[in-house]
Structures are given as C-alpha cells and as structure tokens.
Amino acid sequence: MARRLLVLIDGEHYLPVIEAALSDLRSRGDEVVGLALLGGVEKLPAGGLDSGTMSAPLVSGTSPADALTKAIAQFKPDAVFDLSDQPVLDPRLRMELAGRSLAMGIPYEGTDFSFTPLRRDEISTRPSIAVIGTGKRTGKTSICGAIARSLAARGFRPLIVAMGRGGPVEPEVIRPHRDGPLTPESLIDLADDGRHAASDHIEDAVLAGVTTIGTRRCGGGLAGAPGPSTFSAGVEVAGVEADAEGHDIFLFEGSGSAIPPVKSDVTVLVVPASIRSEELAGYMGPFRVLLADYVIIVEPGDTDARAGDAEALVSQVNSSAEVHYVTLEPFPTGDVRGKKVAIATTAPLGAIESVESHLRLSYGADIVASTTSLSDRAQLAVELPALIANADVVATEVKAAGIDVVARAARDAGAEIVFIDNQPRLKNSKLTFADLAGRLGELAIERFEKRMHPIQRQSER
Structure with a gap:
C-alpha cells in the first residue's frame, strides 16, 4: 500500500544524489509528499534550495526540530523517512527527531531503523x-498515590490502574473503603500464597487508600510501549467499577519506563534530579518529555545542582510543560x-x-538499624538478622522484598510492622502538592469534556 512520505534531507548531499534517493523511494510505491531541509550548506547551490528546485515541496526551519514539526503539520504524512546524516544529525538529535515524530503520531524510519508510535487506546x-x-x-x-489521595480529599472519587512486572494474571480490583484496609498480616498472607504482595496496585491501595486495579506487563520498548500487557483490560474493568461505585477520575500509573497503552487527558512525567542528561535529552527521553503536560523533578532532601540541568533539558524539548520540584519525605503509617x-x-x-534524620526529627523515632537492600534479596538476607535484632518496630516500604522477606521476618520476631509512605512536598513553590493535584484533576476534566462533547461545545460558542 502506497504511503505518503515526508523525507528529511540536508545540504551535505549533492542534489542529484538526493533526487536519486527520492526516485528510489517512489519506485517502492511510496509517494514523497514533502521534504524537510534540516541544515547543512556544503553541497547546496549558491541560491539555496526551495520547492522549485526539488521534485517535492520543501520546508525549512530555524532548527532541525522546527523544520520537522512544520513539515509534519503541513504535509500530514503517513511516515517520516530520514535521509540525513552526520554532521547535521548526531545520534542524540536524530533520536530527538524520532521522538518528536512519534509524539505527533507519525512513524519515523531510516535506512536501517524504524520506530512506530506508541499505541494508546481511547477507551477511558x-x-x-x-x-x-x-x-x-x-x-x-509515590506521586501517583499522592495525587489520588489529594483528589479524594477534595471530594473526587479516584481510581488507580497500575501495571507492574509482578502484577496479577487478570486485572484485580482492590477496594480499601469497602473491603477494609490491607494490613501487614493480610499482605504476608498474599505472599504466602505466592503473590507479589508489594505490587504497585497493592502499594497504592495500602498507602493512598483508594480503589486500585492491578495489571501486568512484560518488557518495554525504547518509546515506552509495553510488551504483553493486561493494562487495557484493566481500564475496561475500571469503567465497569466506576459505573458501579461512582468513581469520577482515573489515574494510569506507568511501570519503569513503560507507558500505559491507553490515552489519557493529562500526562505527568516523573524525573529524578540525578538523571543523566543523555537519558533525558537522548534515546527516547524527548518523546516522554513531549508527552508531558507537567514534569515533576524529584530531588533528594538536600538540593542537587543537577536538577537545574534536568529542567533546562525539559525546557529545550517542551517549553510548554510545567515543571515542579519535589522532595519525597518518609511518612510512617504507625506511631514510632x-x-x-x-x-x-x-x-x-x-x-x-x-531518611533516618527525618524519621528521628519529625516523628521521634529511635533509629537502631537500616538497610537500603530491599531490592537485593541476597544482600538483604545477610543484613536481615542484625536489622531486626534490636527493633521494636520495623518500618518498611511496600516494595520489592518489603512484604515477603522483611515484614514476615519482623512478624516472626514479634516486632511491630509499620509501612513507609514517601510523600511528595513541593519545593520553591507557593502551591502545596494538594493544590497541584487539584489543577491536574481540573485540567483532566476540562479536556475530557472537550474530547467527549466537541459538537456540543462548538454549538455553545
């Protein structure tokens, strides 16, 4: 089937070479609907290039990204084919262009690569x-749970759909308000049944106290497409649950770098302040940044100078994204x-x-031991006896081996089990995190209304 191609070219190739390559593309049955000149001048004619010079309409811009964006908007291609090369496009810039193309829903191809847009079903x-x-x-x-908890405090009835690498076989609904809260003992029972009792939807239900639906996924692509996943099925279950229980807003929680394969009204990107620049500005980092309406940069308790680098990189790629800084402060769910x-x-x-200092100063805890090996079961096994030997209370995150190893050992030793909830606090802002969550909810509702009732809204105008 013939495709409408936007072809990317540069001034480092002689025009006869470019035209021969365009003829080759046409010989395969594709239509070249437009060209984007990305830069380079060495082999351009003295008068430059324009649409009259080439065999297809030509667009240029102030930068390669600008030329690509303008050309996609003008020519509305089925795919972008990249015939540019070094020095006009280095690997990082090429990946940024691929990300921009995918963010606009257009496949991005070249001589030995092909990227396809993430499929996001419109089923919410x-x-x-x-x-x-x-x-x-x-x-x-932590961010997703805090948004849900804040929305619930404002009168919303949120529901979280989470996907994880240890999620249930079929979408699983947990209803803390109706079925009662999940206790350490009930989570240990789940682990005893062979379940991953610290899966994200369980953590959300325990700490946010809202209804959650757990799904699973395996693997993930460069642009965030999950491998085999039950997430879409989970969103369908969410619709049924919302009809029955009155939920009025959904939160879709990603897993690792995998993106939920269902279209959302608002997207929040969570970025650690310590991220390497090539992960955010290279690879498919720009694609994630372009999807985002809000970017939340998570800093450690003490200010990290690299956070400013992250904000600068975000602004270069997506200047319309609203950036906020947070720290995650440990909150014990019981008295310590x-x-x-x-x-x-x-x-x-x-x-x-x-972490120790915050629990000591804010909650009066007498810290006798600690471990950061919760996600390393082998090392945790070495440290565990000394960890719980002198403790009245074991405070653990609902993550990794937090339930099946740490909570079980604490119970067997007769220690009290308390969960740690890492709660976000906005930095350098007049807003509270609850205020930010409220904005997210209001924007999601506004966009949903426009999406679901476009004809009605047009008539109102």
Whole structure:
C-alpha cells in the first residue's frame, strides 16, 4: 500500500544524489509528499534550495526540530523517512527527531531503523491522568498515590490502574473503603500464597487508600510501549467499577519506563534530579518529555545542582510543560515515637541518612538499624538478622522484598510492622502538592469534556 512520505534531507548531499534517493523511494510505491531541509550548506547551490528546485515541496526551519514539526503539520504524512546524516544529525538529535515524530503520531524510519508510535487506546470512560517515568524507582508510585489521595480529599472519587512486572494474571480490583484496609498480616498472607504482595496496585491501595486495579506487563520498548500487557483490560474493568461505585477520575500509573497503552487527558512525567542528561535529552527521553503536560523533578532532601540541568533539558524539548520540584519525605503509617525502629528501604545508599534524620526529627523515632537492600534479596538476607535484632518496630516500604522477606521476618520476631509512605512536598513553590493535584484533576476534566462533547461545545460558542 502506497504511503505518503515526508523525507528529511540536508545540504551535505549533492542534489542529484538526493533526487536519486527520492526516485528510489517512489519506485517502492511510496509517494514523497514533502521534504524537510534540516541544515547543512556544503553541497547546496549558491541560491539555496526551495520547492522549485526539488521534485517535492520543501520546508525549512530555524532548527532541525522546527523544520520537522512544520513539515509534519503541513504535509500530514503517513511516515517520516530520514535521509540525513552526520554532521547535521548526531545520534542524540536524530533520536530527538524520532521522538518528536512519534509524539505527533507519525512513524519515523531510516535506512536501517524504524520506530512506530506508541499505541494508546481511547477507551477511558472517565477523565484520566497518566503518571509516567523515565525509569524504575523515579517516584512514580509515590506521586501517583499522592495525587489520588489529594483528589479524594477534595471530594473526587479516584481510581488507580497500575501495571507492574509482578502484577496479577487478570486485572484485580482492590477496594480499601469497602473491603477494609490491607494490613501487614493480610499482605504476608498474599505472599504466602505466592503473590507479589508489594505490587504497585497493592502499594497504592495500602498507602493512598483508594480503589486500585492491578495489571501486568512484560518488557518495554525504547518509546515506552509495553510488551504483553493486561493494562487495557484493566481500564475496561475500571469503567465497569466506576459505573458501579461512582468513581469520577482515573489515574494510569506507568511501570519503569513503560507507558500505559491507553490515552489519557493529562500526562505527568516523573524525573529524578540525578538523571543523566543523555537519558533525558537522548534515546527516547524527548518523546516522554513531549508527552508531558507537567514534569515533576524529584530531588533528594538536600538540593542537587543537577536538577537545574534536568529542567533546562525539559525546557529545550517542551517549553510548554510545567515543571515542579519535589522532595519525597518518609511518612510512617504507625506511631514510632520513642520506639526502637529499623528501616528497610529501596532508597539509594547516599539517601539513607536523610531518611533516618527525618524519621528521628519529625516523628521521634529511635533509629537502631537500616538497610537500603530491599531490592537485593541476597544482600538483604545477610543484613536481615542484625536489622531486626534490636527493633521494636520495623518500618518498611511496600516494595520489592518489603512484604515477603522483611515484614514476615519482623512478624516472626514479634516486632511491630509499620509501612513507609514517601510523600511528595513541593519545593520553591507557593502551591502545596494538594493544590497541584487539584489543577491536574481540573485540567483532566476540562479536556475530557472537550474530547467527549466537541459538537456540543462548538454549538455553545
């Protein structure tokens, strides 16, 4: 089937070479509907290029990204074919262009590569907010849970659909308000049944206290497409649950760098301040940034100078994204004041001192031991006896081996089990995180209304 191609070219190739390549594309049955000149001058004629010079209409811009964006908008191609090369496009810039093309829903191809847009089904029956990340342990679950909790406090009835690498076989609904809260003992029972009792939807239900639906996925592509996944089925279950229980807004939680394969009304990208620049500005980082309406940069308790780099990179790619900074502060779900407390966390080794200090100063805990090996079962097994030996309370995150190893060992030792909820606090802002969550909810509703009732809204105007 013939495709309408937008072809990217540069001034580092002689025009006869470019035209021969265009003829080759046409010989395959494709139509070249337009060209985008990305830059380069070495082999351009003295008068430059214009549509009269070439065999197809030509667009240029102030930068390669600008030329691509203008050309896609003008020519509305079925695919972009890249015939440019070094020095006009280095690997990072080429990946940025691929990300921009995918963000506009257009496949991006070249002589030995092909990227296809992420499929995002439009099946949500309620306004929706997607929370995605640049990778694992960025703070997505903490941010998603805090948004849901804040919306619930404002009178919304949120429901979270999460996907994880340890999720249930079929979409699973957890209703804390109706069925009762999940306790440490009930989670240990799940682990005893062979379940991943610290899956994201369970963590959300425990700490946010809202209805959640758990799904699973395996693998993920460069642009965030999950491999085999039950997420879409989970969103369909969410629609049924919302009709029955009155839920009025959905949150779609990503997994690692995988993006929920269902279209949302608002997208929040969670980025660690420590991210390497090539992960955010290269690879498919720009694609994720372009999807985002809001970018939340998660800083450690002490200010990290690299966070400014992350904001600058975001602004270069998507200047319309609203950027906020947060720190994640550990909140114990039970009373730890005056008690001997052992901490089990997935936090980086360099952050454990801040975690200990916060629990000591804000909640009066007497910290007797800690580990950051919650996601390393072999190392955790070595540290576990000393961790719980002198503890009255074991405070653990609902992650990794938090339930099947740490909580079970604490119970067997007769220690009290308390969960740690890493709650976001906005930095350098007049807003509270609850205010930000309210904005997200209002924007999701506004966009949902426009999407579902476009004809009615046009008539009102």
